Amino acid sequence: MLVGCYLRVSTIDQAEEGYSIEQQKDKLKQYCSVKDWNVYKFYVDAGFSGSNINRPAMQELIEDVNNNKIGTILVYKLDRLSRSQKDTLYLIEDVFNKHKVSFVSLNENFDTSTAFGKASIGILATFAQLEREQIKERMQMGKMGRAKTGKAMNWWNPAFGYIYNRETYDIDQFKADIVKRIYKDYLSGTSINKIAENLNSEGHLGKDRQWSFRTVRMILANSDYTGNVKYHGKIYAGQHTPIIDQKAFETTQKELKIRQQEAYSKNNNPRPFQSKYILSGLLECKYCSCNLALVQYRPRKDGTHLSVYKCPSTMRKKMFTQRQLSNCISKTQERQMLEEYVIKEISKLQANTDKIELMSSSKVVDVDAYEIELEKIEKSLKKLVNIYVDTDSLTIDIFNEKKEALLSQKNAINKKIQSIKKKQPELSIKDAKKVLRGINGNITRASYDTKYKIVRKLIKKIIVGNEESTIKWAFEL
CATH class of the missing domain: 1.20.58 (Methane Monooxygenase Hydroxylase; Chain G, domain 1)
Structure with missing residues (x-):
C-alpha cells in the first residue's frame, strides 16, 4: 500500500513538544514500518496555519489523491490536517472517500476504513475547530492586553516618526519634525495636496517614496501621535512619547471634517449625503408613495426664497410615465409650513412624554x-x-x-x-423619552441644527397628503 504522509507545523506549534516536522516524520516512519506500508511521499507544510487548506503541500496532496497515486493518508494528529471542522470533513468526505483513500491519524488511533473511525471523525473535527477558536480568542485577548497596558500595536509598521523598540515606540527626531510640520502647515490653512507637493519638492526626505494625498491624510488622522494606542476603535493611553499634543490633534480632526464638507459642497458630490433641511428624505407622497422632492424658486424681492416640496410624479420629466402623471393628485407643499407642523407635533410629545406609550402600537419583547x-x-x-x-x-x-x-x-x-x-420599532419608548427630555427648552425655540437632529432620531417617515399629513414615529411599528 502506498501511503502519503502529511506533516504540518505552524509558528505556534514549533515550540510545543511533539509537533516539530522531524518528530512527526519519525513517528510516521515507525508506524509505516510496523504496518509494512510503503511511503509514497512526505507532504510537508512548514509554518502554515491550519485554518484553511490553501497550503502548497496540501494542494499537492489533493492533486495526487485525485490522480489515484495514494491509497492511504497518514497524519500524526488530526489537527495537522486542519483545524477547521468544515475543511476536515471536506477533505475526508469529498476528496479522500471519493477516491476510496483511507485516512489514518496516528495520535487518535483511528482510520476511516473502519465504522468507528467514520463515526469519530465528525466529533474529533469539532474539537479541532474548538481548539482553533480558543487560540483565536487567546490571541485577541493578548492584543487587548497589549492595548490596555499601552504597548505598541503596530510593531510591524510603526507610524512615520516612530521606531519600534521593546514593546513601545521611540521617536525618530528627524521624521518627527516632519510630522509636526505637516500638522502646523495644515492648521495654518495649507491643503493636503499642497503639503505633499512641498515635501516632494524638497526630495521627500525621510521616505523612500513620494508623498501623496493619502499618506499625508493618514498622518493627520493617526491618534498614535498623541501618545495613545488604538485597538478595535477604542483609544488607550500609550507608553510612548507624543509628537503632537492632544489639543492640536483634536483641532485637526475638526478641520478635516470642515474641509471635507466644503469639498463635497464645492464639487456637488452627493457622497456622503447630508441633507440641508430637516425633512429631506423623510417625506412620502400619500397617493403614489414617491419621495417628495424639494424645489427652490428664485429669490423674492425681499431676498427670501420660496421652497416647496413636490411629488416627482407630478413633474413633467422623462423619467416618469404618463400613468404616473395622470394618477397622482398630490399638491405642492411649502417647506416652512411642513417643518412647522412637524416641530409642533414633537413639541406636543415633549410636553407629555407619557403619550408615547399610548401611541406605540408594540411592546418590546425581551429576547x-x-x-x-x-x-x-x-x-x-x-x-x-x-x-x-x-x-x-x-x-x-x-x-x-x-x-x-x-x-x-x-x-x-x-x-x-x-x-x-x-x-421591534427602530427606537424604544425609553430612548424616545430620553431624546425628548434631553432637549434644552421647548423645541420650537431650538436652533435649526438641533431640530434637524431631533427629527432624525424620532421620525421614520412622514406621509404627506393634500389635506393632512401623518407622522410615522421611530418608536412605532
Whole structure:
C-alpha cells in the first residue's frame, strides 16, 4: 500500500513538544514500518496555519489523491490536517472517500476504513475547530492586553516618526519634525495636496517614496501621535512619547471634517449625503408613495426664497410615465409650513412624554430568555459529545438522534429571536423619552441644527397628503 504522509507545523506549534516536522516524520516512519506500508511521499507544510487548506503541500496532496497515486493518508494528529471542522470533513468526505483513500491519524488511533473511525471523525473535527477558536480568542485577548497596558500595536509598521523598540515606540527626531510640520502647515490653512507637493519638492526626505494625498491624510488622522494606542476603535493611553499634543490633534480632526464638507459642497458630490433641511428624505407622497422632492424658486424681492416640496410624479420629466402623471393628485407643499407642523407635533410629545406609550402600537419583547435557552442548548451539546467520547453508553445512532434534536431546537430559537428583532420599532419608548427630555427648552425655540437632529432620531417617515399629513414615529411599528 502506498501511503502519503502529511506533516504540518505552524509558528505556534514549533515550540510545543511533539509537533516539530522531524518528530512527526519519525513517528510516521515507525508506524509505516510496523504496518509494512510503503511511503509514497512526505507532504510537508512548514509554518502554515491550519485554518484553511490553501497550503502548497496540501494542494499537492489533493492533486495526487485525485490522480489515484495514494491509497492511504497518514497524519500524526488530526489537527495537522486542519483545524477547521468544515475543511476536515471536506477533505475526508469529498476528496479522500471519493477516491476510496483511507485516512489514518496516528495520535487518535483511528482510520476511516473502519465504522468507528467514520463515526469519530465528525466529533474529533469539532474539537479541532474548538481548539482553533480558543487560540483565536487567546490571541485577541493578548492584543487587548497589549492595548490596555499601552504597548505598541503596530510593531510591524510603526507610524512615520516612530521606531519600534521593546514593546513601545521611540521617536525618530528627524521624521518627527516632519510630522509636526505637516500638522502646523495644515492648521495654518495649507491643503493636503499642497503639503505633499512641498515635501516632494524638497526630495521627500525621510521616505523612500513620494508623498501623496493619502499618506499625508493618514498622518493627520493617526491618534498614535498623541501618545495613545488604538485597538478595535477604542483609544488607550500609550507608553510612548507624543509628537503632537492632544489639543492640536483634536483641532485637526475638526478641520478635516470642515474641509471635507466644503469639498463635497464645492464639487456637488452627493457622497456622503447630508441633507440641508430637516425633512429631506423623510417625506412620502400619500397617493403614489414617491419621495417628495424639494424645489427652490428664485429669490423674492425681499431676498427670501420660496421652497416647496413636490411629488416627482407630478413633474413633467422623462423619467416618469404618463400613468404616473395622470394618477397622482398630490399638491405642492411649502417647506416652512411642513417643518412647522412637524416641530409642533414633537413639541406636543415633549410636553407629555407619557403619550408615547399610548401611541406605540408594540411592546418590546425581551429576547434575554431566548438567549439563556440557547446557552443551555450549547451546554447540552457539549455534554452529549463528552458522554459519547468518554463512555460507551451511547451508540452513534442515538448520539446523532439527540444531537439533531438539540440542533433543531437551537435553529428554532434563533429564528424566533430574529423574528422578534424584526418586529421591534427602530427606537424604544425609553430612548424616545430620553431624546425628548434631553432637549434644552421647548423645541420650537431650538436652533435649526438641533431640530434637524431631533427629527432624525424620532421620525421614520412622514406621509404627506393634500389635506393632512401623518407622522410615522421611530418608536412605532
